[in-house]
Amino acid sequence: MTKPEDVADSVPHLLSAVLASLRDGDNGLNPLIRVCQACVSLLPVDGASISVMLGTQHRQSLYASDAVAEHLEEAQFSLGEGPCFEAFDTGRPVLVPDLVQRANHTWPVFAAQISAEQVGAIFAFPLRRGAARFGAMDMYRRTPGWLSPAELATALQIVDIATSALLAVSATGPEGEIREDWLTELVRDRTVVHQATGIVVAEFAIPAEQALARLRGYVFVTGRQIQGVAEDLVTGRLHPRVIDE
Amino acid sequence: MNTPPAGSAPTREQQLVRAFVDMADTLVDDYDVVDLLHRLAGYCVSLLGATAAGLLLSDQRGSLHVVAASDERTRLLELLQLQADQGPCLDAYRTGVPVHTDDLAVERNRWPVFAPEALAEGYRSVQAIPLRLRRQVIGALNLFGRDATLLGQENLEIARALADTATVGILQERAIRHGEVLTEQLQTALTSRVIIEQAKGVLFHAGGIPMDQAFERLRSYCRSHNLQLSVIAEDLARGTRDPRTILTRE
Numbered sequence: 001m002t003k004p005e006d007v008a009d010s011v012p013h014l015l016s017a018v019l020a021s022l023r024d025g026d027n028g029l030n031p032l033i034r035v036c037q038a039c040v041s042l043l044p045v046d047g048a049s050i051s052v053m054l055g056t057q058h059r060q061s062l063y064a065s066d067a068v069a070e071h072l073e074e075a076q077f078s079l080g081e082g083p084c085f086e087a088f089d090t091g092r093p094v095l096v097p098d099l100v101q102r103a104n105h106t107w108p109v110f111a112a113q114i115s116a117e118q119v120g121a122i123f124a125f126p127l128r129r130g131a132a133r134f135g136a137m138d139m140y141r142r143t144p145g146w147l148s149p150a151e152l153a154t155a156l157q158i159v160d161i162a163t164s165a166l167l168a169v170s171a172t173g174p175e176g177e178i179r180e181d182w183l184t185e186l187v188r189d190r191t192v193v194h195q196a197t198g199i200v201v202a203e204f205a206i207p208a209e210q211a212l213a214r215l216r217g218y219v220f221v222t223g224r225q226i227q228g229v230a231e232d233l234v235t236g237r238l239h240p241r242v243i244d245e
Numbered sequence: 246m247n248t249p250p251a252g253s254a255p256t257r258e259q260q261l262v263r264a265f266v267d268m269a270d271t272l273v274d275d276y277d278v279v280d281l282l283h284r285l286a287g288y289c290v291s292l293l294g295a296t297a298a299g300l301l302l303s304d305q306r307g308s309l310h311v312v313a314a315s316d317e318r319t320r321l322l323e324l325l326q327l328q329a330d331q332g333p334c335l336d337a338y339r340t341g342v343p344v345h346t347d348d349l350a351v352e353r354n355r356w357p358v359f360a361p362e363a364l365a366e367g368y369r370s371v372q373a374i375p376l377r378l379r380r381q382v383i384g385a386l387n388l389f390g391r392d393a394t395l396l397g398q399e400n401l402e403i404a405r406a407l408a409d410t411a412t413v414g415i416l417q418e419r420a421i422r423h424g425e426v427l428t429e430q431l432q433t434a435l436t437s438r439v440i441i442e443q444a445k446g447v448l449f450h451a452g453g454i455p456m457d458q459a460f461e462r463l464r465s466y467c468r469s470h471n472l473q474l475s476v477i478a479e480d481l482a483r484g485t486r487d488p489r490t491i492l493t494r495e
Binding site for chain 2: 129130131132156191194195196198199200201205206207234240
């Protein structure tokens, strides 16, 4: 078992730690826990959480790194408002460097609910692949203040890894196994995969996140590479009707 | 300014003015980086005489992505530069200064993978212009020509000025209006590039049309209906808009 501080020094280390914990496969949440821990060690934030959402009605908190992060998620979920909903709805990061000032008029009920907590800033990021939206990641810090451009760049890289980890743990094989290339693919240009996702959207009239899930499911069952399947769809060698559930 | 009689084609000067206004117009609500950069590539071809144009933009990791190209084959040439990790666009991005060659045939040593491929596509000359504001380089614009002399000095200066205008707009817009930082802005641009690829896939399959035509259809539909490209693309990719609305020609 790797200790949390092993992931503390860089984003590439985080990536390998997440890969390692995906390989372990003992607990599907482990990769996500690592990602949240990495936020706290790599960024000036005190806690982080990850939640999955399928529309605003279906949402589930997967992991929160401490009690405050958990409370922030709970309050937002029970009220249906707050930065993580806004990040999910708009598909853009919601950066709130001064929570007290902003929350009082943007999310007044949420602000009242969490007034007892010592939270100065919240940074909420959508977990998405293009139009496919899966959830959100919240980071909070006790004192107000911005993330510097370099810190924000690091945060966005961590969010990328979180998205990949979430995709990897949500599309597992029959034994719960996870394919390693699903994480490493994130560094390549995946234009053809994006186009293939659109083809599956058009074939079944489903949203992009479902299309991507079906595509990945098919890739898993057939034991092929996602790139190759995507190329076959784009060149017409494969009809999308075979990408059934 | 002289206005031509109604119905006559706009003069070159008027077209250039419009292009500059367009590139500077990043303060409007429906401003869309990917669309803006596609228009920039388009102007280089339609107004300045480049045979083709392509654009690379960097992400938060400092790696480059193809965000716009005047046609699909040029997009592949840009991709090739990224995969081979060589070419004028990369050089311009890394050094921050323009790179040009009048004759790709003599550059085979400099770019052993890129030069032969570009020649095979029928291109002879290349001009790469960094998208740069002071010390910050966010990408590069690549212009391709069939002839040995590309553009000419005046057109080249216009191309640089258009690229500079677009860059200033990209770098300033979010900072001014939302207090957001460049990294997030570029991330949004790259996300909308992914969405556009997904939407192309939707139109490709629903309409049985080639991939690059899918993009042109989407773009001309948005233009003629005054709609924002990334919004319509997202609706298509989320399955909330019937692709037939775009595919049916009125």
